[in-house]
Each structure stands twice: as C-alpha cells, then as structure tokens.
Amino acid sequence: MANHGVSALDRAFAALSDPTRRAMLVRLEEEDELTVSDLGRPLTIKLPTVLKHLDVLSAAGLVSRVKHGRTVKVRLAPDPLKAAMDWLNRYERFWTLGLDRLVEIAEAKEREVREREARAAVAPEGDA
Amino acid sequence: MSSLTLVRQILARPSTVFDLLSTAEGLTSWWGPDDFPVLSAEADVRVGGRYRVRFRTIDGEEHECSGEFLEVEPPVRIAMSWEWTSGGVPEERGAVSRLELRVRATDTGSELTLVHAELHNRASKLSHRRGWGGALDKFRARMSVEPKRRTMTTDFDVTETGDARG
Numbered sequence: 001m002a003n004h005g006v007s008a009l010d011r012a013f014a015a016l017s018d019p020t021r022r023a024m025l026v027r028l029e030e031e032d033e034l035t036v037s038d039l040g041r042p043l044t045i046k047l048p049t050v051l052k053h054l055d056v057l058s059a060a061g062l063v064s065r066v067k068h069g070r071t072v073k074v075r076l077a078p079d080p081l082k083a084a085m086d087w088l089n090r091y092e093r094f095w096t097l098g099l100d101r102l103v104e105i106a107e108a109k110e111r112e113v114r115e116r117e118a119r120a121a122v123a124p125e126g127d128a
Numbered sequence: 129m130s131s132l133t134l135v136r137q138i139l140a141r142p143s144t145v146f147d148l149l150s151t152a153e154g155l156t157s158w159w160g161p162d163d164f165p166v167l168s169a170e171a172d173v174r175v176g177g178r179y180r181v182r183f184r185t186i187d188g189e190e191h192e193c194s195g196e197f198l199e200v201e202p203p204v205r206i207a208m209s210w211e212w213t214s215g216g217v218p219e220e221r222g223a224v225s226r227l228e229l230r231v232r233a234t235d236t237g238s239e240l241t242l243v244h245a246e247l248h249n250r251a252s253k254l255s256h257r258r259g260w261g262g263a264l265d266k267f268r269a270r271m272s273v274e275p276k277r278r279t280m281t282t283d284f285d286v287t288e289t290g291d292a293r294g
Binding site: 091094095097099101102106109110115 | 144
C-alpha cells in the first residue's frame with residue numbers, strides 16, 4: 001500500500017480547510033479554466049484576497065496558473081487531492097472488491113438452492 | 129476517527145448471505161482486496177470466539193487480520209473487532225477497529241450493509257482536525273460513478289483520539 005508524502009497531504013488538507021477555497025475548487029471543477037477575476041466574482045471578495053487564496057491552493061499543488069498575455073488562467077490540478085482520497089479510501093478498496101465477489105457467490109448459491117427447490121416441487125415424491 | 133459504510137443489494141435470501149459471513153469457508157471465498165486468494169481462515173463463530181484471516185495481495189505481500197466476535201445474531205447481524213496482526217495499513221498497527229455486517233430481507237433478496245468503524249487512519253484525523261468535511265465527498269462522488277446496486281459513504285465521527293487537537 002503506497003505511502004504518499006505526508007507534508008504534501010498536510011498542505012492539501014490545510015488548503016481545503018477554508019470554505020472560500022473549497023468553493024473556488026468546486027467552480028474550477030465545473031468550469032475547467034477561469035481567469036482570476038472570473039473566479040472571484042461570485043464570491044464577492046476583493047482581488048487581493050482571491051490572489052491570497054490562490055497562493056495557498058497553488059502551494060498545495062491543487063491549482064495551476066497559466067499566463068495568457070496579460071490574463072492569468074487558473075486550472076484545477078487534482079493530483080494531491082487524489083492522493084488524499086487514495087489514502088482515505090484504502091478500506092473502501094479493501095472491501096469493495098470483496099463485497100462484489102460476495103454478491104456473485106451468494107447469488108450463485110441462491111440459484112442452486114432455487115433449482116433444487118423447483119425440482120423438489122415438480123416431483124415431491126421423487127427419488128432425486 | 130472515521131467509518132466507512134458500504135451497501136449491496138443481493139438477489140439471495142438472508143441465510144445464504146449470512147453463511148458467507150459467518151463460516152471460515154464462506155469468508156475464504158470472498159475476503160480480500162483483489163483477486164488473490166485467502167491463504168487461511170479460522171472462525172469460531174460465537175460471541176467471544178476469535179477469527180483470523182490471512183491473505184496475499186497483488187504486490188505479493190501477506191496480510192493477516194484477526195479479532196473477536198462481538199455480536200452474532202443469525203441471519204441478521206454479525207459484529208467483530210478488527211486488528212492487523214501482520215501487514216495491512218501501517219498507521220493502523222496496534223489499533224482496534226470494529227466491523228459490523230447487517231443483513232436485511234428485501235423484496236428481491238437481501239440488503240447487506242458493511243460498516244467498518246473506529247478507523248484511526250491519518251487522513252481521517254487530519255481532515256477532522258482541519259475541519260474539512262463535504263468537499264471530499266463531493267469530489268469523490270464526481271470522480272467515481274457507482275452502479276445503482278452499490279452505495280458507499282464515509283463518516284467522520286465527532287469523537288476524537290489522542291493526538292488530534294481542534
């Protein structure tokens with residue numbers, strides 16, 4: 001089971017602790033790419049505050065900024081988030097495949113039992 | 129601490145499902161995180177009885193978990209303590225979590241609910257300490273589309289353990 005860098009994970013979680021930054025990430029997930037001012041607009045916060053939040057998000061590796069001439073566009077970079085999820089989801093992975101197998105096996109057993117019951121019903125006095 | 133809940137709809141009667149949860153042979157047939165086989169399984173199914181399951185993962189490592197049956201109520205409920213006795217999740221070594229499996233009869237067969245609770249992994253501590261909740265679930269929901277018969281939830285309990293401060 002892979003061990004991701006703890007400090008990177010710490011930074012990702014710290015960045016995600018703020019509701020404004022979470023709102024920014026959710027929008028970036030929907031919009032793919034946004035300018036800094038577009039990103040700030042629905043949040044009714046001033047540009048310097050937007051930039052401050054963006055600094056935290058980029059330091060955590062959650063967003064990337066690309067310069068197009070005089071505008072800066074912001075994109076989601078979900079790798080650290082994915083690492084955080086992988087960590088949290090170890091048990092989910094552990095159980096998910098197991099339970100899928102359990103479902104298959106239980107349903108196969110059930111079909112066998114039902115066939116036996118059907119045969120018994122057809123020939124209740126039978127020698128099967 | 130955190131917990132994980134998984135639910136499956138199964139086209140089989142509760143007793144068929146319960147047999148797979150409460151016998152060594154049953155557990156051996158499905159247990160484990162990938163297609164590699166369970167190496168050995170023992171289960172003394174009664175309250176206070178112990179179980180032990182040893183399995184190999186795709187990376188070749190061997191893992192063993194064991195514990196004690198806490199509740200045995202055929203065919204509706206079985207609960208056990210859970211501890212890694214070798215391999216497993218490093219940050220969970222020495223910690224005891226709780227596994228509960230509930231079976232409910234439905235029109236089409238059974239609904240199986242698995243709750244793995246009292247998990248102590250670092251990510252759950254961090255997320256709790258940082259006051260971070262729903263964003264993870266939202267991202268996860270978007271990144272993985274679960275088929276209808278399967279549902280999954282993760283909870284962050286309000287109870288905290290030792291080193292995690294608010």
